[in-house]
Amino acid sequence: MGPVALFDKSFLQSLTLDESVWFDHFFLAVICPVFYVETLADLAKTKRSNSSRTPQDEVRILADKSPVLSGAPCVHHMDMCIANLLGHQAPRLGQVPLAGGRPIRTKDNKAGVVFKPSPEAESFARWQRHEFMEVERDAASAWRAMLSSLNLPEVAQRMRALGVTPKNCKSVKEAWGLAHGLMHSQAAPLEQIGLLFEFVHVPVHLQGEILHRWSSAGFPPLANYAPYAAHVLKVEMFFQIALAANLISADRASNRADIAYLFYLPFCNLFVSGDKLHKLCTPPFLAPAQDFIWGPDLKASLSSINSELSSIPQEEREQGLHKIAPRPRGNASNVVVSMWEKHSPKRGKPLLEEPIDPTAERKLVEELKKYSEAPTAPDVAQLPSEKLDNLALERLVPVRKGSWWLLPKAVVEQEQRGK
Numbered sequence: 001m002g003p004v005a006l007f008d009k010s011f012l013q014s015l016t017l018d019e020s021v022w023f024d025h026f027f028l029a030v031i032c033p034v035f036y037v038e039t040l041a042d043l044a045k046t047k048r049s050n051s052s053r054t055p056q057d058e059v060r061i062l063a064d065k066s067p068v069l070s071g072a073p074c075v076h077h078m079d080m081c082i083a084n085l086l087g088h089q090a091p092r093l094g095q096v097p098l099a100g101g102r103p104i105r106t107k108d109n110k111a112g113v114v115f116k117p118s119p120e121a122e123s124f125a126r127w128q129r130h131e132f133m134e135v136e137r138d139a140a141s142a143w144r145a146m147l148s149s150l151n152l153p154e155v156a157q158r159m160r161a162l163g164v165t166p167k168n169c170k171s172v173k174e175a176w177g178l179a180h181g182l183m184h185s186q187a188a189p190l191e192q193i194g195l196l197f198e199f200v201h202v203p204v205h206l207q208g209e210i211l212h213r214w215s216s217a218g219f220p221p222l223a224n225y226a227p228y229a230a231h232v233l234k235v236e237m238f239f240q241i242a243l244a245a246n247l248i249s250a251d252r253a254s255n256r257a258d259i260a261y262l263f264y265l266p267f268c269n270l271f272v273s274g275d276k277l278h279k280l281c282t283p284p285f286l287a288p289a290q291d292f293i294w295g296p297d298l299k300a301s302l303s304s305i306n307s308e309l310s311s312i313p314q315e316e317r318e319q320g321l322h323k324i325a326p327r328p329r330g331n332a333s334n335v336v337v338s339m340w341e342k343h344s345p346k347r348g349k350p351l352l353e354e355p356i357d358p359t360a361e362r363k364l365v366e367e368l369k370k371y372s373e374a375p376t377a378p379d380v381a382q383l384p385s386e387k388l389d390n391l392a393l394e395r396l397v398p399v400r401k402g403s404w405w406l407l408p409k410a411v412v413e414q415e416q417r418g419k
Contacts, residue, residue, distance in 0.1 A: 002328075003269040003343035004096065006030040008261050009038045010274040011295040012065050017402035019302040020065035025321045026328050026336055029071025030096050032264040034257060036073075036123075039063070063127040068397050069321075069406060072096050077263035081200050081229045085210045090228030091267055093289065105377035106370050114372050169245040172238075176284035179237035183223040183230040189214070192222055196229060199236040228266060235262045235285070248277065265290070269343040272298050291342070293335060301335040310403065318409035 005027040012035075015023065023029070042059050053061075075097040084090045091097045101113040169175050182192065193214065197207055214225060222230040239259045242248040248255055258277050265271060265285055273279065274295030282292045309325060316324055332338040399407055 002026045002028060003339050004028045004030060004093075004267065006032065006261065006264050006268040006271040007035075008258070008271075008273040008275055008278060008295075009035055009062070011272050011298070012062060014274055014295055014299050015065055015302065016306075017065060018306045018404065019299060020067075021321070021401050021404045021406070022302045022305050022336075023298075024067040024069045024071065025325070026340070027067075027071075028096065029067035030264055030268050031067060031071050031073045032261060033074065033076045034260045034264075038257065060127050063125075064401070068401075072098055074098075074264055074267070077232055077260070078200050081196075081232045082202055082206060082210075084226045084228040085196075085202075085213070086206070087213060093266065093269070093287070096267055103377050103379075104374035105379075106374045111377070112374075114374075169241055169247070172242060172247055172281055173284050175238050175241040175245060175247060176234075178241055179234045182237060183234050184221045186219055186221055189219040189222075192233065195237070196222075196233045200229075200232060231266055232263055235259065238281070238284075242281070248281070270339060289343075291339065293339070298335050301337075304334060305329065305336060317403075318405050320405050320408040323408065 005023075007023075007029060012020065039059055039062055042062075043055050080090055080097055102116065103111070103113055105111050169178060193211060196202070202210065217225060222233065239248065239256070243250050248259075255277055258275055259281065261271070261273070261278065262282065262285055265282070268290070270291040270293050271278070271282055271286075272293040272295055273282075279292070279294060286292060305325075305328060308329065312324055328334065328336040328340055330337045332341060397406060399405065399409075
């Protein structure tokens with residue numbers, strides 16, 4: 001498992017299927033909801049006259065390239081923002097926020113949490129089989145409309161009340177500085193929280209409780225009181241300031257959806273994108289331990305790795321990715337290698353020097369099944385994570401993808417014989 005990487009749709013589209021395998025293998029992908037919205041939106045497009053592919057074909061191809069090995073769909077930023085305002089701690093750098101965990105206890109009294117495949121992951125599996133449901137198209141349209149809808153006069157009035165003069169802003173760094181300063185200020189707290197309610201669509205029945213909690217704490221700077229909520233508001237404020245200062249085009253409707261990727265920056269080591277808006281706007285938001293990677297540069301590095309490993313004999317490929325390449329090969333001139341050296345210097349080493357025999361591998365599979373098939377145990381939900389014996393994430397993983405065996409062929413065949 002390598003660095004935690006946020007990616008956008010443009011980057012994944014640029015990869016070949018084999019290159020996408022190595023991105024999935026060498027990085028733990030943060031699959032954010034905006035990616036699903038953008039992908040689903042393609043279903044509403046009309047077929048291009050110069051292409052033999054239908055919109056459904058395009059979505060299926062993108063679904064085929066989507067990470068399945070170690071990445072996971074991320075909780076929606078609105079849910080995390082509201083939870084943070086209600087006093088719940090937000091995940092930190094390197095922690096991909098997941099939803100839907102089921103607390104379990106095995107027969108030998110081991111406690112754990114099992115995460116089933118998310119609805120989004122199951123949707124992608126269906127799309128790979130050319131199965132598209134109308135309800136998913138409707139959901140995507142609603143999500144996209146929510147991202148695009150905003151009471152602009154209300155936003156403008158609240159920004160003026162905060163003393164923001166966006167037309168005097170001459171660079172994206174200055175726009176970021178204005179937004180950042182507000183998040184660390186105690187000025188006009190009601191206007192700040194009002195903007196957050198507007199941007200995040202906080203349900204009315206929760207607004208009073210949120211405001212009461214913050215008021216009871218003495219209205220400390222939002223960045224101190226609810227750091228993730230402050231980050232979301234800072235991104236939105238930055239976007240509005242940059243729009244008003246003509247630093248971002250107001251003519252491109254997709255810009256508001258594209259900027260939403262930045263909501264998920266706090267959890268990742270790096271953000272990879274081939275979008276010019278992301279290249280322009282991401283750097284001010286990065287912490288010292290984070291990087292923005294230009295999509296074409298990472299694609300070239302993945303292509304180089306794929307070309308080198310393609311010379312491996314077929315019998316070696318059948319041992320699976322973790323056996324043939326537990327770490328990326330090459331020197332720091334390769335972006336994949338340099339990101340591993342910076343963010344995962346101790347990760348990715350083989351767990352065992354010698355491969356375990358098929359019988360031992362089957363026992364390992366059976367041990368994992370104990371967790372996935374164990375009954376729900378409500379008391380486990382109250383345990384802190386350090387008291388759990390195991391966290392299991394069930395996945396929909398194909399045996400092969402493109403030219404590569406994702407899982408060892410021998411283990412798969414033995415599992416099939418055992419059924």
